[in-house]
Amino acid sequence: MGKILKYSFFDLMRSRWSYVYFIFYLALGFMLLFLNNDLSKAVITMMNVIIVLVPLIGTIFGIMYYYNSREFTELLLAQPIKRSNIFLGQYLGVAVSLSLSLVLGLGIPFVLYGLFQSNAIWDFSLLLITGAFLTFIFTALAFNIALSNENKIKGFGYAVLLWLFMAVIFDGLFLLTLVMFEQYPLDKFSLIATMFNPIDLSRILILLKLDISALLGYTGAVFKQFFGTNLGLFTSLGVLxxxxxxxxxxxxxxxxxxxx
Amino acid sequence: MISIHSLYKSFGQNKVLNALDVTIQEGGIFAILGPNGSGKTTLIKSILGMVIPDSGEISINDVSVRESWKYRQKINYMPQIAQFPGNLRVNELIRMIKDLRQKPAVEAPLINKFNLEPFLDKKLSTLSGGTKQKVNILLAFMFDSPLLILDEPTTGLDPASLIILKEMIHRERQAGKTILVTSHIMQFVEEIADEIIYLLEGKIYFKGSIAELKLKTSQDNFEHAIAAISMNKEESWVKY
Known part of the structure; x- marks a missing residue:
């Protein structure tokens, strides 16, 4: 598996897109720090971007890489290599290189700004950890879609739909149920429902760590009670x-x- | 020795291999023939473990290939259509395959024979079909393995390279290796094959030497003999 990982990783590192992705985060990091002039505020803005963008990039990259490397895969399948190692190696190659772009692209500007001297370091680390998780999750989901669909257009369609559902539609449905069943106690329901969407889970995890849970309204209290504790933190990381x-x-x- | 016992494989409604039974002894050149869609490539890919059969047993030297991968160490495979990762250079590809197989390889004389030196630094996506096929041959022949599987090796080759390929196949045969080859070019088959395995509708329809085939179909010409066995099939079909 190590060898496949190595080849996939270097293959991606050579492609332009890893650098575009890296430079994008680098520019975003510098720009937000320049505009906000404050680490904690920059972290919050960053979260909003990461939570939507990282899954999208993971999905699109995952699905594109799988379809583009079909020839490579077929070449490998005839070699004395275990099947699962071929696919795991390719998956890890994509996920690791994307995570690296994210962590380095965001890490460099924040470290230069003086992250290590500030108390935002934990929030920032959590942001990067959830970002990496989202990359791994959505790349894996994209690989699954690609593996089950021979047709590229179909696979691509499903992948974009998956992202749309997780990033937008799920929240809409969630809000709708909250409004419709207003009279009932919904704290437990909303807590459990969050677990079914890694994007929501990551968002709430970071928001509560950032102590701006007041924004969450009345269910926020329940969330704070759960996610604010160590038990909550570890449960949600476990779910991720x-x-x-x-x-x-x-x-x-x-x-x-x-x-x- | 490859032994295949009641192998079934269907893709959707399409039954490609239908209770296929065959034993291939060690040593010699075996030509797998059959009309388009008769299951030649599926059979080869099942042996390689790229296609998972619905049922049946394939074993190489009495070891089942199911869920196994180490046996591929002893197989050199040349796929039908040379598809390589386009962003790799030829020498990078060679190095990569050598690294993945962890086996000594002799590629220099083959590069020389096919005049591939000027292409070593070129990306695979920029190569012509024939050159890609030469690289394909190179990758299959640079390792020393007891079993060679060549799927349509002649596609896209110029006459000079075809002669080199035939020489190489003969040399491997003299070294006592087993070579499975598929081709639609009967002249090529007649020249190299020791034994014919004729596939029709997912079954072995004929297995034997070219002389036996000619005798059975009472044809002098190999090409006509091959045509005749598929004709016979039509007749037996009617009897059913």
Whole structure:
């Protein structure tokens, strides 16, 4: 697996897009710091961007890489390499290089600004950790979609739909249910519903760490009670791990049965 | 020795391999023939583990290939259409395959034979179809393995390279290797093959030497003999 990871990683590192992605984050980091002139505020703005953009990039990159490397995959399948290692290696190659672009692209401007001297360091680390998680989750989901769809256009369509659902539609439905069932106690429901969307989960996790939960309104109190504690933090990180492991597990399982 | 026992594979409604049984002894050149869509490539890919059969058993030297991958160490495979990652250079590809297989490889004489030196620094996406095919041949022949599987090796080759390819196949045969080859060019098959395995509708329809085939179909010409066995098939179909 290590070798496949190495080749996929260097393949991506050589492509222009990793650099575009890296430079984008670098520019974004510098710009936000310049505009906000404050680390904590920049972290909040950054969160709003990351929470939407990272899943989108992970999905699109994942699906494009899979379809583009079909020849490479077929070449590898005839070699004495375990099947699951081929797909895991390629997946990790994409996810690791994207995470690296994110962490370095955002890390450099913040460190230069004096992150280590400020108390925003934990918030910022959490931001990067959830960003990396989102990359791993959505790349895995994209690989799953690509593996189940021979047709590129269809696969691409499903992938974009997945992102749209997680980033936009899910919130809409969530809000709608909250409004419709206003009379009922919804704290438990909303807490559980959040777990079903890694984007929402990451957002709430960061918001509560940033102590701006007042923005969340009346359910915010329940959220604060849960996510604010260590138990909440570890539960939600656990759920994010689950969100990563399950698609990866399916990836291995499906790839074992697939014909090439 | 490759032994295949009641192999079934269908893609959707399309039954490609239908209770296929065959044993391929060690040593010699075996030509897998059959009309388009008769399951030649599917059979080859099943042996390689790229296609997962619905049921049936494939074993190489009495070891089942199912869920296994180490046996591929002993197989050199040349795919039908040379598809390579386009952003790699030829020498990078060679190095990568060598690294992945962890096996000694002799590529220099082959590069020389096919005059590939000027292309070593070129990206694979910029190569012509014939040159890609030469690279394809190079990758399959640079390792020393007891089993070679060549899927349509003649596609896109110029006459000079075709002669080199035939020489190479002969040399491998003399070294006692087993070579499975598919082709639609009967002249090529007649020249190299020791034994014919004729596939029709996912079954082995004929297995034997060219002489036996000619005798059975009472044809002097190999090409006509091949045409005749598919004709016979039509007749037996009617009897059913």
């Amino acid at each position: 791990v689950l969100w990563t492991v399950l698609p990866v597990w399916r990836l291995v399982w499906v790839s074992k049965k697939k014909d090439f």
